[in-house]
Amino acid sequence: MHLQAIRVVLATLALFCASKVNADAPLVAAQAANLHEHNVWLRLVHYEAAENFANGYRSAVVSDSFFLADNGRVDPGAELLATLRAMLAPVTEDSPDQHAQCRFPARWLWLQRTLSLKKDTYPTVRCAAFDEWNGAQGTRSISFVLATGYLSNPASYYGHILLKFNAPQTSRMADLLDVSVNYGAIVPDQVDPVSYILNGVFGGYDGGFSHIEYFQHNHNYGEHEQRDLWEYELNLNQAEVDLITAHAWELVGKKFRYYFFRENCAYRMAEILEVLEGLEVIPKQRPWTIPQSVIRNLSRAQRHGEPLVSAVHYRPSRQSRLYDKFSGLDSEAKQTVARIVDNPDYLHEPAFRALSVSRRTNVLATLIDYYRYRLDDRMSPEHPVRKAYRKVLAARFALPSDKIVRKPRRPPAPHEGRAPGYLQAGTVYDSALGSGVTLRVRPAYYDPLDAAAGHVPHAALSMMDTELAWYGDTLRIQKIDFIHIESVNSAFTGLPRDRGQAWRLTAGVERQQMGCVEDCLVLRLQGGRGRTIRIGPQGLAGLYLGGVLQNDRRGEGYTQGYVSMFANVKPLDRLGVRLQLRHATSLDGALAEDTTIGINVRWQTGPQSDLRISYSRHGAEVVQLGAGYYW
Amino acid sequence: MAFMGICFIFMFSPITLAESDQPVGSGPNPFSDCGIGAALFPNVHWAAVTSNVIWDIGITAVTSATSSPETCNGKKAKVAHFINDMYDTVVEETARGQGAHLVSMLEIYGCTAASHGEVVSAIRPEVSQMVTAGGYAQRSRVEKAEGYYQILTNRVDSDFPQACAS
Numbered sequence: 072m073h074l075q076a077i078r079v080v081l082a083t084l085a086l087f088c089a090s091k092v093n094a095d096a097p098l099v100a101a102q103a104a105n106l107h108e109h110n111v112w113l114r115l116v117h118y119e120a121a122e123n124f125a126n127g128y129r130s131a132v133v134s135d136s137f138f139l140a141d142n143g144r145v146d147p148g149a150e151l152l153a154t155l156r157a158m159l160a161p162v163t164e165d166s167p168d169q170h171a172q173c174r175f176p177a178r179w180l181w182l183q184r185t186l187s188l189k190k191d192t193y194p195t196v197r198c199a200a201f202d203e204w205n206g207a208q209g210t211r212s213i214s215f216v217l218a219t220g221y222l223s224n225p226a227s228y229y230g231h232i233l234l235k236f237n238a239p240q241t242s243r244m245a246d247l248l249d250v251s252v253n254y255g256a257i258v259p260d261q262v263d264p265v266s267y268i269l270n271g272v273f274g275g276y277d278g279g280f281s282h283i284e285y286f287q288h289n290h291n292y293g294e295h296e297q298r299d300l301w302e303y304e305l306n307l308n309q310a311e312v313d314l315i316t317a318h319a320w321e322l323v324g325k326k327f328r329y330y331f332f333r334e335n336c337a338y339r340m341a342e343i344l345e346v347l348e349g350l351e352v353i354p355k356q357r358p359w360t361i362p363q364s365v366i367r368n369l370s371r372a373q374r375h376g377e378p379l380v381s382a383v384h385y386r387p388s389r390q391s392r393l394y395d396k397f398s399g400l401d402s403e404a405k406q407t408v409a410r411i412v413d414n415p416d417y418l419h420e421p422a423f424r425a426l427s428v429s430r431r432t433n434v435l436a437t438l439i440d441y442y443r444y445r446l447d448d449r450m451s452p453e454h455p456v457r458k459a460y461r462k463v464l465a466a467r468f469a470l471p472s473d474k475i476v477r478k479p480r481r482p483p484a485p486h487e488g489r490a491p492g493y494l495q496a497g498t499v500y501d502s503a504l505g506s507g508v509t510l511r512v513r514p515a516y517y518d519p520l521d522a523a524a525g526h527v528p529h530a531a532l533s534m535m536d537t538e539l540a541w542y543g544d545t546l547r548i549q550k551i552d553f554i555h556i557e558s559v560n561s562a563f564t565g566l567p568r569d570r571g572q573a574w575r576l577t578a579g580v581e582r583q584q585m586g587c588v589e590d591c592l593v594l595r596l597q598g599g600r601g602r603t604i605r606i607g608p609q610g611l612a613g614l615y616l617g618g619v620l621q622n623d624r625r626g627e628g629y630t631q632g633y634v635s636m637f638a639n640v641k642p643l644d645r646l647g648v649r650l651q652l653r654h655a656t657s658l659d660g661a662l663a664e665d666t667t668i669g670i671n672v673r674w675q676t677g678p679q680s681d682l683r684i685s686y687s688r689h690g691a692e693v694v695q696l697g698a699g700y701y702w
Numbered sequence: 703m704a705f706m707g708i709c710f711i712f713m714f715s716p717i718t719l720a721e722s723d724q725p726v727g728s729g730p731n732p733f734s735d736c737g738i739g740a741a742l743f744p745n746v747h748w749a750a751v752t753s754n755v756i757w758d759i760g761i762t763a764v765t766s767a768t769s770s771p772e773t774c775n776g777k778k779a780k781v782a783h784f785i786n787d788m789y790d791t792v793v794e795e796t797a798r799g800q801g802a803h804l805v806s807m808l809e810i811y812g813c814t815a816a817s818h819g820e821v822v823s824a825i826r827p828e829v830s831q832m833v834t835a836g837g838y839a840q841r842s843r844v845e846k847a848e849g850y851y852q853i854l855t856n857r858v859d860s861d862f863p864q865a866c867a868s
Contacts (some may be wrong), residue, residue: 472822
């Protein structure tokens with residue numbers, strides 16, 4: 072930091088002296104102060120350390136239009152000088168928006184301030200396109216918006232972050248028109264799932280920034296994908312807001328190499344913010360960037376002696392709004408909702424019309440959310456759901472306008488949840504192998520017992536979840552889940568299409584049986600579909616039917632079919648229990664039938680820690696006790 | 703054919719006939735003249751169904767309303783685009799009598815915040831009549847959005863010209 076300040080002082084002094092001599096004074100000053108090595112400059116142009124290049128840097132931006140020097144991508148000094156020359160060049164009347172001051176307003180802002188350029192030393196350019204994008208009154212503040220995870224698309228498992236540029240306004244309800252900037256992979260049409268995953272993981276796609284009014288994202292995430300939106304408004308002064316806004320403008324339409332695990336949306340958005348000196352929000356020393364981790368870092372950061380996050384706003388998805396309204400109904404109102412869903416003509420029955428206006432309003436509000444949740448663009452106009460929705464809408468029109476806007480209940484926010492990684496150490500007793508110690512490492516993300524803020528309740532999502540055990544001097548791999556997903560609908564309302572659909576998918580290696588001594592690991596791909604039902608306010612039970620593809624270990628065959636049941640209960644707020652029963656049969660091998668019983672108990676000992684005990688029987692009996700820490 | 707075409711228009715879009723009564727210079731019909739109608743989120747390939755994926759990096763999708771109504775970049779065209787894109791939600795909020803999308807729509811229109819409630823109350827009965835009319839379900843999304851747009855603009859022009867003048 073002191074070095075940066077010294078550079079700025081030197082630049083100012085050099086400029087003062089040089090300005091007495093020639094018009095290239097700013098360039099001379101910039102060179103004298105080695106401004107091309109300044110952190111802000113390096114971040115504005117997204118330079119990364121690259122030992123293979125002569126100047127030690129290469130920009131992560133792959134679009135040629137982002138650079139003003141021919142070798143600007145690998146030469147910060149050349150790019151700085153080319154930028155300065157372009158900034159100071161005369162403006163052409165027919166295309167002022169193409170002037171460097173308009174194409175790179177953030178660079179211009181920073182150079183002006185750092186070099187203390189005087190107004191009579193550079194042309195005044197009116198950047199109509201940037202001014203229009205930034206709005207007549209400019210940007211008041213900037214928000215990070217987190218869309219919670221979505222288990223129906225691999226690109227969205229861990230959530231998504233976009234930036235929102237908040238215009239000055241008097242009401243929170245008017246922010247749908249704010250500009251939002253998004254970053255994601257540019258995926259061609261007609262790509263198959265395998266190519267999609269491989270290219271996304273290994274940098275086969277370009278990533279790019281785009282912009283659109285926020286209401287489009289609100290609609291897509293909230294209505295189509297049923298993902299909640301959490302907006303974290305940042306406490307930045309106007310100069311900082313202007314710099315970030317200008318930099319976002321510079322990046323719109325520019326491309327990077329996209330990497331799903333590390334240099335993804337969360338990374339790039341945090342990178343924009345880190346243009347501000349002294350701000351570090353990208354999780355360091357990790358080969359991955361999880362959106363929730365960036366949000367947690369934001370919530371812990373300070374700026375100008377105050378929290379960086381000034382406010383958190385919650386925008387629930389349609390599904391969340393439905394569940395919230397439904398939970399607020401008494402049992403009689405819930406029965407009325409169910410009756411209308413069963414027979415929409417009940418809306419015209421005297422029994423319904425006799426209800427008070429407020430009661431009918433609440434029932435209809437719930438039904439509107441229910442039918443909007445169910446509506447699909449592919450439904451024809453005569454689809455029963457569309458017809459029913461029109462009847463509900465007509466009934467709502469017949470009642471007075473809402474007088475009071477009921478705010479939805481706000482669940483725990485993502486930044487209030489635990490860290491995404493899990494490390495557990497413990498002991499194990501295997502009735503066939505004896506006693507041992509265990510180590511479990513789960514880089515991300517959650518299981519049915521510890522799904523928390525921002526996660527899907529009772530669901531599971533993990534990658535490279537690894538369990539090891541040492542029995543004496545012998546190290547054994549208990550399992551490695553390359554990927555494990557369990558997507559469940561919690562059947563909150565019990566209404567049609569909200570009745571507990573579930574599916575699961577696991578790919579990994581695991582011990583063929585407990586107590587197995589040699590030749591134990593089997594590679595398995597397992598999938599299943601099922602249904603769930605609610606048990607109590609926080610419990611869920613379910614049944615799966617599924618199949619397994621595996622390598623043929625000890626004559627068990629390549630395929631299995633299975634039926635499994637589970638029940639998750641939460642006797643106390645910090646205590647969760649999961650019971651599992653699975654019965655498998657080989658479809659082409661020697662294994663006749665195979666039953667696994669498991670009980671897992673989790674006690675949350677602290678915000679980032681837990682204690683787990685489990686019992687399982689599958690060949691042998693195994694009891695495990697482990698202490699876990701979230702990181 | 704021309705007679706049937708006229709009858710078709712009369713039967714399904716009676717409100718649009720009023721367009722000939724619009725003051726000169728009030729601008730084009732955005733729905734017919736400005737290409738409104740393409741779905742923003744069409745049925746795309748499965749990999750692009752989440753907006754985590756960029757589906758068109760080249761689009762400059764952000765524009766601000768100007769005060770000139772005569773062009774497809776004017777505020778009325780912006781209002782028309784918004785209604786078309788968010789039609790189901792706009793109608794839902796009109797049924798409820800309030801909502802963030804109505805506020806946004808009227809902000810684009812340039813209506814003062816103080817006038818929002820009155821404008822919504824004014825158009826609500828006509829919108830109700832439109833969505834409960836025979837044949838409504840068979841109208842295309844664009845036709846429905848155009849119907850809503852006509853109700854809104856007619857009511858604003860007649861009853862709230864000053865409140866929505868900015």
